[in-house]
Amino acid sequence: MVFATLALSASLALAEPVAPVYDLAQKEKPAMLDTMRDLVNIESGSQDLEGLAKIASLIRDRLTQLGGKAELLDAPEIYRMGDTPEKIGQIVHAVFKGNGKRKIMLIAHMDTVYLRGMLKDQQFRVDGDKAYGLGIADDKQGIATILHTIAILQKIGFKDYDTLTVLINGDEEISSPGGRSLHTKLGAEQDAVFSYEGGGAQGQLRLSTSGIAAAYLTVDGKSSHAGAAPEKGVNALYELSHQLLQLDSLSQPERGLKLNWTVAQAGSNRNVIPASASAQADARALKMSDFEQLQTQLQERIKKQLIPDAKVHLKFEMRRPPLETNAASRTIAGYGKKIYQELDLPLTVVDVASGGGTDAAFAALKSKGAVIEGMGLTGYGAHSNDAEYVVLTSIVPRLYLSARLIMDVAQGKVQ
Numbered sequence: 001m002v003f004a005t006l007a008l009s010a011s012l013a014l015a016e017p018v019a020p021v022y023d024l025a026q027k028e029k030p031a032m033l034d035t036m037r038d039l040v041n042i043e044s045g046s047q048d049l050e051g052l053a054k055i056a057s058l059i060r061d062r063l064t065q066l067g068g069k070a071e072l073l074d075a076p077e078i079y080r081m082g083d084t085p086e087k088i089g090q091i092v093h094a095v096f097k098g099n100g101k102r103k104i105m106l107i108a109h110m111d112t113v114y115l116r117g118m119l120k121d122q123q124f125r126v127d128g129d130k131a132y133g134l135g136i137a138d139d140k141q142g143i144a145t146i147l148h149t150i151a152i153l154q155k156i157g158f159k160d161y162d163t164l165t166v167l168i169n170g171d172e173e174i175s176s177p178g179g180r181s182l183h184t185k186l187g188a189e190q191d192a193v194f195s196y197e198g199g200g201a202q203g204q205l206r207l208s209t210s211g212i213a214a215a216y217l218t219v220d221g222k223s224s225h226a227g228a229a230p231e232k233g234v235n236a237l238y239e240l241s242h243q244l245l246q247l248d249s250l251s252q253p254e255r256g257l258k259l260n261w262t263v264a265q266a267g268s269n270r271n272v273i274p275a276s277a278s279a280q281a282d283a284r285a286l287k288m289s290d291f292e293q294l295q296t297q298l299q300e301r302i303k304k305q306l307i308p309d310a311k312v313h314l315k316f317e318m319r320r321p322p323l324e325t326n327a328a329s330r331t332i333a334g335y336g337k338k339i340y341q342e343l344d345l346p347l348t349v350v351d352v353a354s355g356g357g358t359d360a361a362f363a364a365l366k367s368k369g370a371v372i373e374g375m376g377l378t379g380y381g382a383h384s385n386d387a388e389y390v391v392l393t394s395i396v397p398r399l400y401l402s403a404r405l406i407m408d409v410a411q412g413k414v415q
Contacts, residue, residue: 016342017342017343017400018342018404020156021152021156021400021403021404021407022343022396022400024151024152024155024156024403025152025395025396025397025399025400025403026396028148028151028152028395028399029392029395029396029399031148031151032144032145032147032148032395032399033126033131033392033395035062035143035144035147035148036124036131036133036136036140036141036144036390037124037133038058039055039058039110039135039136039140039143039144040119040123040124040133040134040135040136040140041119041123041124042054042055042058043112043114043116043117043118043119043134044110044111044112044135044170045111045112045113045114045115045116045173046085046089046111046112046113046170046171046172046173046174047085047174048115048116049087049089051116052089052090052110052111052170053089053090055110055170056072056089056090056091056092056110056168056170057072059092059110059143059147059168060072060092060094062147063092063094063147063150063166064094066096066147066150066151066154067096067154068094068095068096068150068164068166069094069095069096069097070092070093070094070166071092071093071094072090072091072092072093073090073091073092073093073182074088074090074091074178075088075090075091075171075177075178075179075181075182076178076181076182076185077178077181078177078178079177079178079180079181079318080177081174081175081177081214081317081319082214082216082317083174084174084177085174088170088171088177088178089110089111089169089170089171089178090170091167091168091169091170091178091179091182092110092166092167092168092169093165093166093167093182094165094166095163095164095165095166096150096159096161096163096164096165096166097159097162097163098159098160098161098162098163098164098410099159099160100159100160100161100162100410100411101162101412102161102162102191102192102409102410102412103161103162103163103165103189103190103191104161104163104164104165104190104191104192104193104194104406104409104410105164105165105166105167105186105187105190105192105193105194105363106146106149106150106164106165106166106167106193106194106196106406107166107167107168107169107183107193107194107195107196107359107360107363108139108142108143108145108146108168108195108196108197108376109139109142109168109169109170109171109172109173109176109179109359110139110140110143110168110169110170111169111170111171111172111173111174112134112135112138112140112173113135113138113173113383114134114135118134118385119134121385121386122134122385122386122388124136126392129391129392129393130389130390130391130392131389131390131392132387132388132389133388133389134388135388136379136388136389136390137198137376137377137379137380137381137382137388137389137390138197138198138379138382138383138388139172139196139197139198139376141196141198141376141377141379141390142195142196142197142198142375142376142377143168143196145196145375145376145377145398145399145402146166146168146196146402148399149399149402149403149406150164150166152399152403153403153406153407158407158410160407160410160411161406161410164406165186165190167179167182167183167186169182169183169359172358172359175212175319175320176320176359176362179359179362180359180362183359183362183363184362184363184365184366186363187362187363187364187365187366187367187371188365188366188367188368190363190367190369191369191370191409192328192332192369192370192371192372192405192409193360193363193364193367193369193370193371193372194372194375194402194405194406195358195359195360195363195371195372195373195374195375196375196376196402197358197360197373197374197375197376198374198376198377198378198379198382198390199374199375199376199377199378199379199394199398200374200378200379200380201378201379201380202348202378203347203348203374203377203378203391203394203397203398204347204348204349204350204374205333205336205347205348205349205350205372205373205374205375206323206349206350206351206372206373206374207323207325207329207330207333207349207350207351207371207372207373208286208322208323208324208325208350208351208352208353209320209322209323209353209357209358209360209361209373210256210284210285210286210322210353210354210357211284211285211286211287211288211291211318211320211321211322211323211357211361212282212283212284212319212320212357213283213284213285213291213294213316213317213318213319213320214280214281214282214283214316214317214319215259215280215281215283215298215314215315215316215317216278216279216280216281216314216315216316216317217240217243217244217247217278217279217280217281217302217312217313217314218276218277218278218312218313218314218315219236219237219239219240219243219276219277219278219310219311219312219313220236220275220276220310220311220313221233221234221235221236221237221239221273221274221275221276221277221307221309221310221311222234222273222275222309223272223273223274223275224272224273225271225272225273226270226271226272226273227271230273233273233275234273234275234307234309234310235273235274235307235310236266236267236274236275236276236277236310237266237267237274237277238306238307239277239305239306239307239310239312240264240266240277240278240279242305242306242307243279243301243302243305243306243312244261244264244279246301246304247259247261247281247298247301247302248261250294250297250298250301252290255286255290256284256285256286256287256290256353257283257284257285257286257290257294258282258283258284258285259281259282259283259294260281260282260283261279261280261281262280262281262282263279263280264277264278264279264280265277265278265279266278285322286322286324286353287322287324288321288322288324288365291318291321291322294316295316298314298316299314299316302314319357320357320358320361320362321357321361321362321365322353322357322361323353323357323358323360323361323364323371323373324364325351326368326370328368328369328370329351329370329371329372330349330351331370331414331415332370332372332405332409332414333349333351333370333372334349335405335408335414336349336372336401336405337349339400339401339404339405340397340401343397343400345397347401358373360372360373370409372405375398375401375402376398377390377391377394377395377398378390378391378393378394378398379391379394
């Protein structure tokens with residue numbers, strides 16, 4: 001009976017909400033609010049291994065109760081960056097086996113930027129149409145949206161996918177050193193990946209994000225008395241200054257490639273020629289090829305030295321690749337706008353990158369399928385000490401959108 005109603009409703013040219021899905025989305029709202037409360041009440045900073053273990057177990061158990069084959073995985077490999085901790089929290093991985101042909105993956109992250117003990121200053125609370133809490137917008141709402149989307153599918157009895165995979169990591173806020181390789185591996189196998197970072201203050205879907213990289217420049221020189229024998233030293237500060245000036249012209253903002261030197265250090269005493277100097281740069285790009293070109297240019301330019309005896313080294317660190325939009329992503333996002341029209345709501349789709357990157361970019365790195373970011377709730381105040389919230393009126397529309405996109409992609413209705 002449910003499937004008959006579903007088929008009939010879907011045939012109405014996307015004019016009205018599909019009643020069984022919409023009704024269940026409404027019924028799931030109170031339970032989803034409880035789920036967000038339970039997740040917020042577990043502190044799970046990126047380096048809080050105890051908290052991450054606790055929240056990972058909760059999520060695994062919930063996915064198991066929903067019928068998935070759920071497990072906790074150690075990071076298959078760790079990409080070591082300057083701020084990568086020695087140990088990384090485990091990853092929640094679950095697979096729901098269906099009887100269809102298409103593979104779909106849902107991703108979110110359970111770690112936050114907050115330190116243990118900050119929960120007392122940002123406890124879960126509901127005030128009007130907003131729910132506040134530590135990490136609720138980034139990204140505990142995303143986990144809750146995934147769990148309750150799957151609950152809707154289970155209650156309908158929908159299994160027209162080949163596999164529905166869930167991947168939730170605990171190191172996104174530190175650039176996913178442990179989760180990135182698994183996102184890329186599994187992402188390449190999917191027909192569609194939906195990432196449940198929040199939709200921002202406007203509830204937007206995003207098809208592209210900037211890539212993030214870092215450059216570390218070090219200069220080794222030789223110390224000497226700055227007053228009595230400066231000529232016997234090798235001034236690392238002079239060489240660093242020369243390098244920064246000649247590297248400053250590599251930005252191409254008109255195409256989204258940006259290189260900005262932001263941190264520098266040199267010397268130890270006023271009267272000593274500095275024997276060492278270093279600088280760090282933030283780099284952004286819209287295409288992986290731009291990062292590759294930038295790295296090559298950096299290595300080539302540092303060969304031109306002001307002081308031949310100085311030793312110059314440059315390390316280029318890929319923190320996040322850009323998420324590059326493709327035709328498949330545009331098609332699914334356009335279909336999502338039609339689904340929102342059933343609810344008489346607008347849905348903005350952004351395909352021009354701005355700001356930082358997310359795990360969606362790792363999932364898209366080797367994928368030919370669609371990758372959609374921003375599937376989570378409308379919210380604001382991510383990373384703030386006391387003002388992070390989600391908008392409660394976005395719960396039902398987002399659950400409806402999430403379930404419908406999974407169903408219609410699985411059934412090959414999105415063309």
